[in-house]
Amino acid sequence: MNKQALKECNQFIADFxxxxxxxxxxxxxxxxxxxxxxxxxxxxxxxxxxxxPVAGAYRYADVVRDGMVVDYIGAVEIVSELKAELEQKxxxxxxxxxxxxxxxxxxLDGGAIKNVVQSAGFELTNLLDEPTAANQLLNITDGAVVDIGGGTTGISIIESGRVVKVADEATGGTHLSLVLAGAYKFSFDEAERYKRNEKHHDELLPTLKPVIEKISSIITQQISGYTVKGIYLVGGTACLKNIETIIEKTTGIPTFKPLNPMFATPLGIALSCTDQVLK
Known part of the structure; x- marks a missing residue:
């Protein structure tokens, strides 16, 4: 990803x-x-x-676990409420x-996500995997897009502009919060809130480093056999300060992340939207 592409990506996120x-x-x-x-x-x-970008909204919620919808009614309610809020604005x-x-x-779960979006009153026009969606914004032609979410880490390997492999492993922000809860004697919810505050990131990094190294080993394992010259981090967990430094050191591959990695995937999803309803 050249400097100009990263600059454009960061500007798009800043506008959002x-x-x-x-x-x-x-x-x-x-x-x-x-x-x-x-x-x-x-x-x-x-x-x-x-x-x-013209509008956006988000809400922290516990309706999805490890990438799977576990509270269908709750998911529909939140998406419906956010949709109504944006429509009013x-x-x-x-x-x-x-x-x-x-x-x-x-x-396993494509039907559930499709049904949530449709039940909230949308016409669904596209459904794609998260790291490939994020690349709609990043525009990587060669490298690995790594979406570190709450429950899973998704990896999309791109060669000459084509996705040649996608993979997903059940390690992500939830595991960081569990380690933090154990170390600090917090409840899981307290650990989640503490972790989100950037002021605590420098202090937390030594405690969370083993989990980040585990994520790094997952990346190394999944890209084995492919020529990957750059790793591009997106997803809420990638917001952790200096996570890219640890991943780069562990994998030995230059690692980059945009201004606010949490918004790269939803913006990429929006960029993939059309007016042609998905059958």
């Missing part, structure tokens, strides 16, 4: 962060929504007819949405 606080109400002939049903957080990203109806799921879980 601005419209979360202050939506753009300029009329658009069509709106494209990305729905990211994460283990720790549900994010909706809305783009206009020119595929520029934009003074329009949001019709079309794309969604994503961890690599390799399509047969």
């Amino acid at each position: 962060e601005k419209v979360i606080k202050k939506p753009k109400k300029d009329p658009s002939t069509i709106y494209y929504t990305g729905v990211d049903l994460g283990t720790a957080c549900i994010v909706l990203a809305v783009l206009d007819e020119h595929f520029k 934009l003074q329009t109806e949001l019709l079309y949405a794309a969604a994503s799921l961890p690599p390799g879980t399509d047969e």
Whole structure:
């Protein structure tokens, strides 16, 4: 990823962060929504007819576990509420949405995610795996996009602009929170909240380093046999300060992450949205 591409990616995320606080109400002939049903957080990203960010909303929730919808009603309620909130702010109806799921879980859970999005009132136009979705924003032609979510780490290996392998392993932010809860004698929810506060990241890194190294070993194992010259981190867990430094040191491969990795996947999902309903 060259400096210009990273700069453009960071600018897109920065623009999205601005419209979360202050939506753009300029009329658009069509709106494209990305729905990211994460283990720790549900994010909706809305783009206009020119595929520029106009609004967004997110909510921390516990309706998905290890990439699987475990509270279907709760998931529908949250997506419906966020949709209604954004529609009120934009003074329009949001019709079309794309969604994503961890690599390799399509047969197990693709139907559930599809049903959540449709039950919330959207017409689903695309369903793709998370790291491939994130690459709609990153535009990597060669390398590995690694989506470190709450429950899982998804890896998409890209060669000459083509996805040649996707994989998913059940290690992510949840495991960091469990280690933190044990070390600090916190409840799991307390550990989650403590971990999200960037002020604590320098202090937490030594405690969390073994789990990050485990994630690094998963990446190394999954990319074995492929020529990967760069690793690109996305997902909420990648927000942890200096996680990229540990992964780069452990894998021996240059590792990068955008401005706010939590928003890369939902924005990539939105960029993959169309007005053609998925059959």
